[in-house]
Amino acid sequence: MLEEDNDEICWNNLENFRVKLISVIDPSRITPYLRQCKVLSPDDEEQVLNDPSLVMRKRKAGVLLDILQRTGHKGFEAFMESLELYYPQLYKKITGKEPSRVFSMIIDTAGESGLSQVLMNEIMKLQSAVQEERRKAQELTVWLHSKEDTLREMWVRDSLLRKHQERAQRMKEERDSLSKELRKCKDENYSLALSYAKQSEEKSAALMKNRDLLLEIDQLKHSLMKxxxxxxxxxxxxxKLKHAIEQRPSHEVVWEIQQEKELLLAKNQELENTLQVGEQNLEKSFSKEILENDCSQTVAERRELVNTIYSLRKELRRAKVLQEKFAEEKEMLELQCTSLRKDSQMYKKRIEAVLQQMEEVASERDQALLTREQFHVQYSKNLVERDAYRKQIRELGERCDEMQLQLFQKESQLLATEAKLKRLQLELPTPTSDLDDSSSRDSQEVSRVPWNKCNKTVKQKHYHPAHTVKNLLVLDSADAGSNLELTLELAEKERRRMKDCFERYRRKRAMRRVPKGRHHEVDWENTSGSDNTDTEGS
Incomplete structure (x- = not known):
């Protein structure tokens, strides 16, 4: 009864750690030891391990604990020894003691041969596990190398993608600069057109003003001539009036004519008196009749002479009037002829000036058209030369990019070849004995240190494949042989030579791309289309 109480106390104490035990214990590991201790029958082992209803490991561990709890104190001791053997940390946590590994239960039950058998089985399991781990390590190594090859390919693709992106960026920048230049040229052309239109309007206004001034001058000239x-x-x-006044008779001549007139009148009066006296004395004598006849004839003749003189003077006066009229008409016609002649000369000069101006305008127009044609020819020639230079620059840039791509492809091929050599070295057959296993384990532990160093170096150098392969080959150069060293030296020299050539070409290209008017320093590391990691591997 006391033993049963102790068994219950032990299992009750163990129940406090049931959740931890179920979550940690693997039933397949401790069942062989429990079977050797004869606390677990084959049927119970078959039920725990192969029951279809027990799929989860935790349920299997719970059923195993229930089965062992039915065996009592013996099952408790066997279970604790299995924990001491397989799960020492858990045993220390449950009991608070260090595992002693006495194995008293199995020695009492099956003897030392049973313990040896259990230990041999465990050693065989461990050896199979070690072999499995080695196989997995080799598979992981192969997988790692394949991933390294993939990383190299991705690096090359990334380099190509960066090259294409940089080229697209350069083309975009060129497009933006050309669009800015085009907008600038359009603005300049628009401003020149505006200034040309303004100057044309000013010139037209000046010509119109000049023409108006010429018309005013002509009108003033015409008024002046009139x-x-x-x-x-x-x-x-x-x-003429002065001349007429000068030709008019003087007062003396008029006085003389008046005196003559008075004398003639007096004589006429005397004659009339005499006629009257003669008429009175006609009857007296015949001689008086003759005298009267003579007198009358004389008077008649005198009258005829006076009439003739009067008519002649009248005709003379009329002729003088006609002469003066015709002289005035002649003078008027001469003045009109003179004015018409001057007008014709003025219009002739004006027409000649207009024709001369037209000839000057035509010559200026021809000169402007010729100059414009020359400018157009020069501009088209400059455009053709610029397009040719741009095409040449573009072809050189494409050729440079193609050469860079070829360089990257050659480097990737070189890296792939080096990776294949490394893989062939790592896939050499290994011995299977325990001593060889321990030595190979030691060698793997020793080789992991430089491998980790190499990984750190790769991380520090941005995972550049050239440095990774170079470090791997340096680490295994003792096993590679003299042929491999010679091949690597030649490859390294060739790579350095190509790197130097590309660096010189990149600097020349950067110097060509720098504008003349810019006074800031050129960053030689960033002027080319790629970073230093693209060509130098660092």
Missing amino acids: AEDDCKLERKHTM
């Missing part, structure tokens, strides 16, 4: 003609006409009329 005034001169009127002045001449008035001067001639004044001279």
Whole structure:
């Protein structure tokens, strides 16, 4: 009864750690030991391990604990020894003691041969597990190398993608600069067109003003000529009146003519008186009749002479009037002829000036058209040369990119070849004995240190494949042989030579791309289309 109480106390204490035990214990590991201790029958083992209803490991561990709890104190001791053997940390946590590994239960039950058998089985399991781990390590190594190859390919693709992106960026920048230049040229052309239109309007306004001034000058000239003609006409009329006044008879001549007239009148009166006296004395004598006849004839003749003189003077006066009228008409016609001649000369000069101006405008227009054609020809020639230079620059850039791509492909091929050599070295057969296993384990532990160092170096150098393979080959150079060293030296020299050539070409290209008017320093590391990691591997 006391033993049963102790068994219950032990299992009750163990129940406090049931959740931890179920979550940690693997029934397949401790069942062989429990079977050797004869606390677990084959049927119970078959039920725990192969029951279809027990799929989860935790349920299997719970059923195993229930089965062992039915065996009592013996099952408790066997279970604790299995924990001491397989789960020492859990045993220390449950009991608070260090595992002693006495195995008293199995020695009492099956003897030392049973313990040896259990230990041998465990050693065989461990060896199979070690072999499995080695196989997995080799598979992981192969997988790691395949991932390294993939990483190299991705690096090359990334380099190509960066090259294409940089080229697209350069083309975009060129497009933006050309669009800015085009907008600038359009603005300049628009401003020039505005200034040309403004100057044309100013020139047209100046020409119109000049034409108006010329018309005013011509009108003033015409008015001046009319005034001169009127002045001449008035001067001639004044001279004519003055001449007429000068030719008019003087007062003495008029007085003499009046005296003559009075004498003639007096004589006429006397004659009439005499006639009257003769008529009175006609009857007296015949001689008086003859005298009267003579007198009458004389008077008649005198009258005829006076009438003739009067008519002649009248005709003379009329002729003088006609002469003066015709002289005035002649003068007027001469003045009109002179004014018309001057007008014709003025219009002739004006027409000649207009024709001369038209000829000058035509010559200026021809000169402007010729200059414009020359400018157009020069501009088209400059455009053709610029397009040719741009095409040449684009072809050189494409050729440079193609050479860079070829360089990257050659480097990737070189890296792939080096990776294949490394893989062939790592896939050499290994011995299977325990001593060889321990030595190979030691060698793997020793080789992991430089491998980790190499991984750190790769991380520090941005995972560059060239440095990774170079470090791997340096670590295994003792096993590779003299042929491999010679091959690597030649490859390294070739890579350095290509790197130097590309670096010189990149600097020349950067110097060509720098504008002349810019005074800031050029960053030689960033002027080319790629970073230093693309060509130098660092």
